Amino acid sequence: MRDPNTLSNYDAWRTRHTTTNLKVDFTSKSLRGKVILELESQTDESSKEIILDSSYLDVSAIKLSGESTKWEIKDRQGANGSPVHIAVPNGAPKGDVVKVEIDVATTDKCTALQWLTPAQTSNKKAPFMFSQCQAIHARSLFPCQDTPDVKSTYTFNITSPHVVVASGVPVKGGETEGEGDEKVYKFEQKVPIPSYLYALASGDIESAPIGRISSVATGPNELKASQWELEGDMDKFLDAAEKIVFPYKWGEYNVLVLPPSFPYGGMENPIFTFATPTIISGDKQNIDVIAHELAHSWSGNLVTSCSWEHFWLNEGWTMYLERRIQASIHGSEAHIDFSAIRGWKALEESIEEFGKDHEFTKLCISHKGIDPDDAFSTVPYEKGFHFIYYLDKLVGRENFDKFIPHYFSKWANKSLDSFEFKDTFLGFFSAPEYASLKNKIAEIDWEGRFYNTGLPPKPEFDTSLVDECYKLAEKWKQKDFQPSPSDIEGWTGNQILVLLNEVQDFEEPLSVEQSQSLGETYGLTDSKNAELKSAYYHIAMKAQDTSSYQGVADLLGEVGRMKFVRPLYRSLNKVARDLALETFEKHKDFYHPICRQLVEKDLGVASNSA
Ligand SMILES: [Zn+2]
Incomplete structure (x- = not known):
């Protein structure tokens, strides 16, 4: 098998359809229920067991085609997790499909889910949960062939007291009443997808249209701003992408804007891209993330x-x-x-x-x-x-x-x-x-x-759009340069970023005064744009402007996107290790488990418990 990150024997069996009947339990912070895998035999009765991936799961029962069968969860093998061996005593003829029914619950060691208390959400009304399965965390939700080399269609029947979003097309009128204030939310994914694209989120979520096949879903307080940020460009992105490749194959393309602890810029979960709230910066300067996630509808999700x-x-x-x-x-x-x-x-x-x-x-x-x-x-x-x-x-x-x-x-x-x-x-x-x-x-x-390791051959870039930024950066090399807000008038956020990146790379850092004047003159210190703010803070830290360190620490309590969090911690660690450690200690529960683990490694405080 060509995927070293799965323990499953997917050369002998291949998942064709997966049904997940799961309940989102906010009290115990777990997902539990029944998952049914339909696996097609690839051998002619010679394979007598199905091996699935799992990681920190609580499996209580497994049935094979409705009958009880022998099964065992074997010892953990590092990040690859613990293989689940399920006996298929008679094997199955090649092409036959067997049904494996698994009663499963996630545990508090689950690496795929983040649970937020109402206090960690913006309107503080309801708890929130979301999944992030890429790369190999789907096995932490339920046993599966957790490899991108296997694709399955999916049925989602998800019970929750709050609105559910999933990586399938919502079944129109499919919601049914559950117990109490619970509802069962139903979705179908008819395009076969790899396990890492399995996705769920649940919380106080509302949605609004942003394009001909698109809506944005997010917390009620963020809905208007999110709609404003995206509605002007969504269809333009879609038209452009369809022209370059071919028509969109998934039915709907929606964006779920998550609470700030979401560790990535975006995750291309089909039907609902999961996106960082840092793209909602009020200036439409960071929505290239959406062009990126949309492009995944062809590269990554389809191929x-x-x-x-x-x-x-x-x-x-x-x-x-x-x-x-x-x-x-x-x-x-x-x-x-x-x-x-x-x-x-x-x-x-x-x-x-x-x-x-x-x-x-x-x-x-x-x-x-x-x-x-x-x-x-x-x-x-x-x-x-x-x-x-x-x-x-x-x-x-x-x-x-x-x-x-x-x-x-x-x-x-x-x-x-x-x-x-x-x-x-x-x-x-x-x-x-x-x-x-x-x-x-x-x-x-x-x-x-x-x-080859290292950089690839560097192409000749067309620098016409960056030359202006480089020119201004050159001026900042002069100690007596007097900046003015008009220096960057009409610039896009990305142009300002190029300027800041250049300045950050100066062999000789800016003086403290220069760095402060850069932040104030160009409005970077109170920018709502996390991209600009964090680029500025790297310059300020390099200049050893101690007055900026608290701002860095504050930003680290507001954003959980690793693109910002990890480099900011690394820089802060160099100039003020105590503050870096103290800040991490204060906010570590705010970060997503993946982010938390990586920052621990970056700061050299990894506990080695995972
Ligand atoms: Zn990507």
Whole structure:
């Protein structure tokens, strides 16, 4: 089997349909109920057991096709969890489907769920829960073949006292009354999806339309602002994406804006993208996250990397499509490079952080004995983007635009590895009409692109949109520069970010006075835009402006998105370790379990209990 992060024997059995009848229990902070897996036999009666992934689950009963059978949960094997062995005494003929019914409850060690008390939500009326299964946390919700190499359709019957959102299409009029104030919320996912896209959220959630097939769902207090932020661009993103690839296949595309502890920018759960509230910044400057998550409807969700070793196929393609969407909306190709230049900087930082010879700086990362959360970084996103962008430039846009729908149709509803991607590319361009490209294509260093550590070859960027930012940054090198708010008049948030990133990279940090004047003159200290605020704080910390440290600590209590939280802790740790530790201690329950664990590692206070 080509996925080292599953213990399941998915070469012998494959999940075809999954029914989850689960109750959201806010009192015990657990999900419990019955999960039914329909597994198709891949062998001719030779496999006598089904092995599923599980992690910290409370399994009370398992039935095989309605009958009791022998089953056992074996010892835990690190992040891969504890395999569940279920006897199939007579095996099954190839192609036959057996039903496995599992009575299961999550435990307090569940790594896939975050439970918020009413006090942790903005209107403080109801508790809130949400799941995050990527990469290998679905096994912490229920036993399953937790590998992106297996895709299943899903039925969701979710009982909760509060509104439920899931990664399926809501069944119209399907809600039924449960006990007391509970309701059963029903969803169907008819497009087969990998387990990491299984998603649930429940809480005081309302929704409002933002596009022709789209709504935004969020807390009642945030609804208006969220609708305003997204409604102008949603259909533009969708139109652009459909033009680049092919029509959207999932029915609805909605956005759930989560409470601030959501650890990611967005998670491309089908039907409902889960998004950080930091995109609702009141200036429409951070909604590129939505272009990104929407692009996943093709790259990642429809066509999926078969294991976390080939994760770049999901994220590299998605960065590429996201940037193409941006360019198409702005009507200028320069926007691809504008965003790519920012990405390149993030890639450099990420590679520096790991060390340029580190395994995790490869495009294809060996995951044997590796927790995918540890290997997660900008590398698959940006290095992956640069590989796709390089191929685009190599064969020419007109030709590459024909390859895009070919690739996504060929692999739709399937999973693939990097070598299959290579074969698909070479196969497509071996057609007679591309004969003139033969020599160029022969030049591609597939081996080097897949397995070289460190930075990929740096392309010639079109710097037209960043030049203005660089020019202003140069001025900040002069100690006597007198800034004015008009310096950045009419700039986009991303342009200001480029400026700040440049300043942050100065060999000689700003003086404390300069740093303070930067924050005040450009309105960064009281910006509602977490992206700008955190970029500014990195400059202030580098300048050792001690008056900024409390602001950093405050921001760390307001946002839980790891993109901001982890670098801010790392920087704060360098200049004021006590404050960093104290801040973490104060807010650690606010953070998502994944975020908490990684910050513990960053700060060197990991308890090794997990
Ligand atoms: Zn992504």
